[in-house]
Amino acid sequence: MKATTRLQLSVMMFLNFFIWGGWFVTLGTYLSNNLNATGAQSGNVFSTQSWGAIIAPFIIGLIADRYINAEKILGVLHIVGAFLMYQMYNSSAIGSFYPYVLMYMILYMPTLALVNSVSFNQMNDPEKEFSNIRVWGTIGWIVAGLLISYIFHWDAKDNVRQGMLRNTFLMSSIASLILGLFSFTLPKTPPAKSSSEKVSIKEILGLEALTLLKNKNFLVFFVSSILICIPLAFYYQNTNDFLTNIGVENPTGKMTIGQASEVLFLLALPVFFSKFGFKKTILVGMLAWALRYALFAFGNAGALSFMLILGIALHGVCYDFFFVSGQIYTNSKAGDRYKSAAQGLITLATYGVGMLLGFAIAGKITDSYKIAEHQYNYKMVWLMPAGIAFVVLLIFAVFFKDEKKEVVTEPEAEKGLAATRLT
Incomplete structure (x- = not known):
């Protein structure tokens, strides 16, 4: 693999999981302290991850595997996701927040498979090469957490009460926009199947x-x-x-x-x-x-x-x-x-x-x-x-x-x- 390709894939992994770690870890705290959500309401918000996981195979199986290059879909999903994340940043009540987080997770969960597809398509020996790329995703998640706690201090108890955790959505929105635009520069990953090839729900x-x-x-x-x-x-x-x-x-x-x-x-x-x-x-x-x-x-x-x-x-x-x-x-x-x-x-x-x-x-x-x-x-x-x-x-x-x-x-x-x- 070329050094430039390795760098591209590493940046892609870093940003994809930086985005997730940048808001999801502190979500429960934000919902409870700033949107006054009950435990049941928080459960509904967190369950959007599950709905995203259920719907993700349809986006991958019906679109990415058949019609459009994976890196292009990845770019579109993150650009739209940046808008939705910004709307979450602007939401001040659980009622207005929920629709945006639901739409966001439906679009975000497929990216977990898409970044893997883009990576595997550039590898001759995935068993040996993939872990060195994938680890940058974990590093991205860790860096997001460290920024929130040790640089911005948004999760300090007093800052939480003042609503500073709201900024995590803005940070993730900016990162999502960056990755969305960056995705169009990634190596081409064409559909794995012909658009005329039949595929069943099973x-x-x-x-x-x-x-x-x-x-x-x-x-x-x-x-x-x-x-x-x-x-x-x-x-x-x-x-x-x-x-x-x-x-x-x-x-x-x-x-x-x-x-x-x-x-x-x-x-x-x-x-x-x-x-x-x-x-x-x-x-x-x-x-x-x-x-x-x-x-x-x-x-x-x-x-x-x-x-x-x-x-x-x-x-x-x-x-x-x-x-x-x-x-x-x-x-x-x-x-x-x-x-x-x-x-x-x-x-x-x-x-x-x-x-x-x-x-x-x-x-x-x-x-x-x-x-x-x-x-x-x-x-x-x-x-x-x-x-x-x-x-x-x-x-x-x-x-x-x-x-x-x-x-x-x-x-x-x-x-x-x-x-x-x-x-």
């Missing part, structure tokens, strides 16, 4: 892979993947608001520890996977979910603040050891015929159905433990997802039978990691 959504559910182990994994998204939704929706309300300084910057740990544990995953196998790896990931929320429940901003930091640092184990391992397992079970369809099905089940269910439950549980304005019984708010994660762990431990004859080797694991999303 193919677009990956429903062809439903045949894999006949395998009891895969069915157990599939159901567990949906259920574990319930505690995951609590993290996205509540963590930043929780840290802000209890008085943790620079909460958004501290949350970037989670992304740094993703990179660290991603490197350790192939070795752990090959040595202990899929079932034990998944169980460690589930246990980490339960443990992190227990740490949140009993930690505080004072002497026990280390418990909060440790809980954030466990994000790498939580995400990599369950979701990335699951992608590798799905890849190994699907075979060449259903490989793409199976990954699409798991994405639809987790970021679509699972997260949609998770945000609804997280919103209702948070509301039920509200004491006063910006005050919650956080011990119970966090013990609930800890309990859910532990129940899912028990279900998986009992019903998933260890496949000793189907051990995924380290090279296979590394190959599976190439296409995964880190944040």
Whole structure:
């Protein structure tokens, strides 16, 4: 790959995830403190990510794969997204904010696949080259968090009360416009299929892979993947608001520890996977979910603040050891015929159905433990997802039978990691 092409792809990845990390991490805090949203209303706003994930395959399968170059669609989506993000910046009530964030996420979620398509199209050996490009996306997410906390101080408690977090939408809007214009300079990535080639809804959504559910182990994994998204939704929706309300300084910057740990544990995953196998790896990931929320429940901003930091640092184990391992397992079970369809099905089940269910439950549980304005019984708010994660762990431990004859080797694991999303 040419050095200029590598630089273009790295900048593309950096900006694409800088945009997301620039507003999504602090969204729960902004909704609660500045738009006076209830937990249920916040859940509805966060669920726009799920609707985006459900609709994204149609944009990719019906347009990007058939009619228009991927880099051009990427540019249009981000330019329109910049306008919608600016409208979110101008919205002063949850009623006017919601339609814009819904439209935005429907347009943004397809970009996660588009940036991968543009990257893969320029690579001769994606298994070796992609991770070096993709890591810039994680760096972009981290830089956004550090800017918010340590440069602009928008997430300081007093600044939050004054509405300074509103500026995160303006920052992301500017970055989205820059990436939208920059996208038209990216290497050409023509449609993968002919516009005359027929494509079914089953193919677009990956429903062809439903045949894999006949395998009891895969069915157990599939159901567990949906259920574990319930505690995951609590993290996205509540963590930043929780840290802000209890008085943790620079909460958004501290949350970037989670992304740094993703990179660290991603490197350790192939070795752990090959040595202990899929079932034990998944169980460690589930246990980490339960443990992190227990740490949140009993930690505080004072002497026990280390418990909060440790809980954030466990994000790498939580995400990599369950979701990335699951992608590798799905890849190994699907075979060449259903490989793409199976990954699409798991994405639809987790970021679509699972997260949609998770945000609804997280919103209702948070509301039920509200004491006063910006005050919650956080011990119970966090013990609930800890309990859910532990129940899912028990279900998986009992019903998933260890496949000793189907051990995924380290090279296979590394190959599976190439296409995964880190944040």
